[in-house]
Amino acid sequence: MKYILNRLRGDKVIWAIVFLLALISFLPVYSASTNLVYVIGKGSTIGYLIKHLAHLFIGFIIIFWIHKIPYHVFRALSIIGIPIVIALLIYTLAQGKTIGGANASRWIEIPFVGIGFQTSTLAFAVLMIYVARYLAKISNKEYTFKDSLLELWLPVFAVLIFILPSNFSTTALIFAMVCMLLYIGQYPLKYLAVVLGSGVAILLLFLVLAKAFPDSKYFSRVKTWEKRVERFVDNTPNEDDYQIEKAKIAIASGKVYGLGPGKSVQKNFLPQSSSDFIFAIIVEEYGFVGAFVIVFLYMLLLIRFVINAQKAPTLFGKLVIIGLGFPIVFQALVNMAVAVELLPVTGQTLPLISAGGTSIWMTCVSIGIILSVTKKEEEVAQDEAERKERDEALQRIIDREIELSSNDDTNDNNNPNPLEPILNQ
Template sequence: MKTLLHNLKGDKVIWSFVALLALFSFIPVYSASSNLAYLHHGTGNTFVYLLKHFMHLIMGFVIMYQVQKVPYHYFRSLSRLLLPFAWLLLIYTMLKGTIIDGANASRWIQVPFLGITFQPSAFASISLLIFVARYLSKTAIEDMTLSKSALDLWAPVFFTLMLILPSNFSTTALIFSMVLMLTFIGKYPIKNIAVIIGIGILSLTFFILVVKVFPDAFKNSRVGTWESRIENFTSDKPDEDDYQIEKAKTAIATGGVYGLGPGKSVQKNFLPQSSSDFIFAIIIEEFGLIGGFAIMFLYIMLFIRFIIASYKAPTLFGKLLVAGLGFPIIFQAFINMGVAVELLPTTGQTLPLISSGGTSIWMTCAALGIIINVTKKEEEITEENIEKQQREEALQKLIDKQLAEDSQDENYSIEDNSNNPMNAVLNK
């Protein structure tokens, strides 16, 4: 245990809050997965879903641990490779997406031979935000004119959003908001940010109009779903699409202050996506307002640590990385909570580190790994460099030793052959 804690570099408080959220997630996921266990005449075995969630978290922490070992400035160059790769994944997903329980086909892809699904938009989000942080950190303030940044910055941003928008408006809006926030922190001219917002609104309006006129050309588009959710949110008339919200509100009302107790949720059997999109409602039903506010407190404290880490980062690129990768985790969490209590229309955003789902957990952990690397102190970096140098020296000694042994074997072979009678015959 001491060895494990010794190897955890960076901000220990961030490690602690992440571990607390992950550990707590087992209770609501195990409880809420009963809905999935009985779906399609299932056996009702919820342990399978608990084990699956456990494996997702283990893989997530492995990703986080490995990523935090990579010096964060390496991602400055990697972003120029990661973003085009993300574009390829998004294009492939639009063409060959996988249908999950009848859901829209253009969100997921099936990973060959592994039997798992992957959502490229989450990977594209991280890649794009790293790319934007890189651009803002390398460009002088006086050079950040709209004309100069149009091709280098905004063309990649809008192209990425264009690939995500047809199937996932909420993720597109979240990414666009985070890019704008990042440009504001990076001291991009405010008047240019206002122009970009106007261009974004016009582009969204144009896309919706095109889909309305040519619906067959955008079969994977979910414009109708967006409109339905907004109408249901703003209208007082009941609709069958309100079923999720009504069940979520019932769960929250039932939970009261102290909750029904772990595993005693009733609405988990009726609420769709109870282990992912609406898991916050199940948490309040079982743990009450006390449990709900406790989860909010953890996210708020994590947000404060991100602000501190961004302030203390040694470079501008590090500051932008922490803000660009850390703040979306918190905003996504509060969007999920807002949907559960009907402050926001249904979006499909999960509760980071708590909701079930592999892609969300893995990408969140990857982002946290980069953030933790930024928070490393000088002595930790020095210690890592010394350990790396020692490993390299040990490896070089083994290579030199092996070469020396091989050389001795060759000498012995030559000496042995010199006494061979056949050599005298051959010499004659």
């Protein structure tokens, strides 16, 4: 353990918060999984717990591996990544996966592994790094809106357009975070206003097309969005009432100290009790105290992101921390706001706590990159020394193998037939 701790680089407070959030997630996920086991009759509680443990274990491996990589490497990778994620989004949308007649083209299945992967989460991370790279590139340079139209906005809107048909909440979240990053990166407000207007116009066009082609699978989610907004604004009854009401009952039942670990009642009625509405289960079992701890940890994480962004040695590093860190906290706030009915149902998970592989892994990718930026000069030098030592050790092994191979060839030439001495007798 000490060996591993000595090799953790970057902000130790971020490491601690991430570990605490992951640790806190086990009991709520284990408790909420009984809904899937005893109500739906799928799997076992231990099986879901082991699955969640495996997701988190892989996630921490991802963090450890990525945080060792110099963060400037991701600057170049984002350029390569944009066309790759756009191609993945097109493939995801085109596969035509539907559930109950509605468009559910959010996941693709990784071949030979059988694991579902939500491509929009990967696109989110790649796009934020790409925008940070662009802002760092044009810093202190004269440019016009036309200059940024092709290099910046074409990739941004390409990503958003291919996510929109199946996932409006993620599209809105990405667009909001991109605009936030551009504002912080001092992108001209007049240009940003044009983009905001264009975004609204594109959304309206999408809705008009949905009305014109109501039977198209690409517009099937629009009815769900309309119902959720109508229900939130006018209290029009729909299927989301059931989830919201059960979540509110769970939160009200928790009071100050909660019912106790595993004693939630509403977990048996909430369909997404281990993912989208896990915050309601946490409040029911651990009360106001549990809710306060969760909110406090996310706020502390936000403060550490702000502090490290100020300390980052380059503009690109500052923007990467903001672009990847703020969405994690913002997504958590959205998830909690939905549970208490401050926002319509969105389907956003609680980062590092909700069950789910893709959401955990992509959050861990973002955390790993942020930790790479927060590394101090001596830690960077230490990583370089370790890398150099590994390379030298590998080179010694290769040289030794070559030497042994040369010796074997020499022996074979000196004695081409090992049976000749025996035959000569």
